[in-house]
Amino acid sequence: MGTAGAVTYRIALDPPVPRTHANELSTRVFFVSEAIRDFALVPSESPSASPSGGGSGGEAGIGAVRVTVDEGTDLDDLARKVRFVVANDVLRQRRPEPKVVWRGTADGTVRDVFDDLRGRGAVWEAGEGQIGVGEPVLSLMDRLDGRIRALVAAEFGAEEHRYPTLIPTSAMRRCGYLRSFPQLTMFVARLHGDVDTYRTFLDELAAGADPSGALRSHAGDADHCLPPTMCFHTYHRFADAPLPGGAATVTARGKSFRYEARYRRSLERLWDFTIREVVLLGPRDRVLADRRRLMERAWDLMDDLGLGGRCEVAGDPFFADAGTAERVWSQHLLELKYELRLPLDGDRDVAVASFNFHDRFFGESFGIGGADGPVHTSCAGFGLERLAYAFLCRHGADPARWPARVRKAVEG
Amino acid sequence: MTDAERETVRAFISRHVHDLKVGDDEDLFATGYVNSLFAVQLVMWIERTFDVPLEGTDLDFANIRSVSAIGAFVDRKREALAGGGGWTST
Numbered sequence: 001m002g003t004a005g006a007v008t009y010r011i012a013l014d015p016p017v018p019r020t021h022a023n024e025l026s027t028r029v030f031f032v033s034e035a036i037r038d039f040a041l042v043p044s045e046s047p048s049a050s051p052s053g054g055g056s057g058g059e060a061g062i063g064a065v066r067v068t069v070d071e072g073t074d075l076d077d078l079a080r081k082v083r084f085v086v087a088n089d090v091l092r093q094r095r096p097e098p099k100v101v102w103r104g105t106a107d108g109t110v111r112d113v114f115d116d117l118r119g120r121g122a123v124w125e126a127g128e129g130q131i132g133v134g135e136p137v138l139s140l141m142d143r144l145d146g147r148i149r150a151l152v153a154a155e156f157g158a159e160e161h162r163y164p165t166l167i168p169t170s171a172m173r174r175c176g177y178l179r180s181f182p183q184l185t186m187f188v189a190r191l192h193g194d195v196d197t198y199r200t201f202l203d204e205l206a207a208g209a210d211p212s213g214a215l216r217s218h219a220g221d222a223d224h225c226l227p228p229t230m231c232f233h234t235y236h237r238f239a240d241a242p243l244p245g246g247a248a249t250v251t252a253r254g255k256s257f258r259y260e261a262r263y264r265r266s267l268e269r270l271w272d273f274t275i276r277e278v279v280l281l282g283p284r285d286r287v288l289a290d291r292r293r294l295m296e297r298a299w300d301l302m303d304d305l306g307l308g309g310r311c312e313v314a315g316d317p318f319f320a321d322a323g324t325a326e327r328v329w330s331q332h333l334l335e336l337k338y339e340l341r342l343p344l345d346g347d348r349d350v351a352v353a354s355f356n357f358h359d360r361f362f363g364e365s366f367g368i369g370g371a372d373g374p375v376h377t378s379c380a381g382f383g384l385e386r387l388a389y390a391f392l393c394r395h396g397a398d399p400a401r402w403p404a405r406v407r408k409a410v411e412g
Numbered sequence: 413m414t415d416a417e418r419e420t421v422r423a424f425i426s427r428h429v430h431d432l433k434v435g436d437d438e439d440l441f442a443t444g445y446v447n448s449l450f451a452v453q454l455v456m457w458i459e460r461t462f463d464v465p466l467e468g469t470d471l472d473f474a475n476i477r478s479v480s481a482i483g484a485f486v487d488r489k490r491e492a493l494a495g496g497g498g499w500t501s502t
Contacts, residue, residue, distance in 0.1 A: 094455075
C-alpha cells in the first residue's frame with residue numbers, strides 16, 4: 001500500500017464469515033480500532049460457518065480482513081479485537097432472508113452528484129463528517145422537511161416541538177443507548193469549573209500543549225451528550241409521569257450527531273446532520289397501525305417526488321456488547337425496524353428514513369405511563385441531508401433541469 | 413406435533429409470561445410480557461427441543477408467533493426433512 005507510515009496486514013478468520021453476514025462485518029471494522037485506516041474483506045475458498053450450528057453451512061465466505069494500519073500498531077492485539085467483534089457481533093447473528101415491503105418506480109438514471117455540488121459551491125466540507133450546505137441543497141432540505149411535517153400534521157395531528165440540542169447523559173444512559181451504541185455516542189466536553197483549572201489549561205496551551213491532552217487533564221463531568229436523534233428528547237420530556245390521554249404523536253426537527261469514524265462519506269453519512277422525527281406513543285395496536293400508515297404515506301411521497309427506492313426490514317448497528325448479535329437478529333425476525341432506501345448511483349443506496357417499533361422498551365425505561373402499564377412507542381426518522389442528496393442524485397444538481405412535475409411536488 | 417409436544421411448547425412459553433394463560437392462537441409478542449430477545453430464545457429452544465433447524469426463510473415471525481404457529485411450523489419442517497435431501501421451507 002502506498003500510504004505513508006502505514007502497513008497492510010491480513011487477519012485470518014477461522015471459521016470464515018458467511019457471505020450473508022459480510023455487511024454486518026464491514027459496517028463494524030472501522031469501529032474496532034482507530035488505527036485502521038482502510039480495510040478489505042478477503043473471500044475464502046473454504047466453507048463458511050453455519051451460525052445455527054445445523055443445516056448445510058457450506059458456501060465460501062469471508063476468510064480474512066486485510067487492514068491498513070498505522071505503523072507501529074500492535075498487530076496481534078488488533079487481530080484479537082477484530083476476532084472478538086466477528087465472534088460476538090457477527091457470527092452469532094442469524095440472518096433471515098431480506099424482506100422488501102415496498103418498491104418504488106422512477107424514470108431515468110441516478111448518478112452521484114457530490115462532486116457537482118462541491119463544484120457549484122453548494123456543499124462545503126467543514127471537517128470530518130461535517131458539511132455545510134448552500135443552495136440548492138438548503139432550500140431542498142427545508143422543502144422536503146415541509147412536506148413531511150405537513151403530512152404528519154394532516155395524517156396524525158402531530159404536535160410540533162423544538163428541543164434544545166444538548167441532552168443529559170443520564171437520559172441516554174437510562175434507555176441503554178450507551179450500552180447499545182458506545183461507538184456512535186458524542187459527549188459534550190467542558191473544563192472542570194474552577195479558576196485554577198482555567199488558568200492552568202491556558203498556561204499549558206500557551207506552552208504549546210495539544211488541546212486534547214490538556215482537556216483530558218482538566219475536563220469536567222461528561223454530563224451532557226449531543227443527541228443521536230430527536231426521539232430521546234421526546235421520551236425524556238414525558239418521563240416519570242402518566243402520558244396525558246394515554247397517547248401522543250410528536251414531531252421535531254433537530255441536529256443529530258453520531259460519530260461515524262471512517263464510514264463518514266459525502267452527505268450520506270455525517271457526524272452532524274439533521275433529522276425530522278415523528279414519535280408515536282400510545283396503545284400497541286395504535287402505534288403499530290400508525291407506523292404502517294406513516295410508512296405508506298412516506299412511500300406515496302417518494303412516488304410523488306419521483307425517487308424510486310425500496311423499503312425493507314432492517315437492523316441497528318449495535319456494537320460489542322453482550323447480546324449484540326441476538327439484538328440485531330431479533331430486530332429482523334420481529335420486523336421491528338424498516339428502512340426506506342433510495343439509490344445514489346448504479347451500485348450504492350442510502351437509508352433516508354427508518355420506521356421503528358420499540359414495544360414497551362422506552363415506556364418502561366423512561367417510566368412513561370400509558371392506559372395499561374408503560375406506553376408503547378414507535379418512531380420514524382427522516383435524514384434530511386440524505387433525502388435531499390438522494391433527490392439530487394436522481395434529478396440532478398441544477399433545479400432548472402428538474403422535471404416540472406417534480407419541481408411542483410417539492411414546492412408542495 | 414403430538415399433544416404432549418404441544419404441551420411442552422405451552423409450558424416453555426408459560427414460564428416466560430409469568431405463568432399467564434396464553435391461548436394457542438394468541439400472538440405471544442402482543443401480550444406485553446415478553447421482550448424482543450424472547451424471539452431469539454424461542455427459535456433456539458424450538459431447534460433444540462424438536463431437532464429442526466431454522467434457517468433462511470424459516471426465520472419468519474409467522475412461524476413462531478403463537479403455540480399453533482409453532483406446531484404447524486414443526487410439522488411442516490418434519491415433513492420436509494423426512495422427504496429426504498434438499499428440503500425447502502415454505
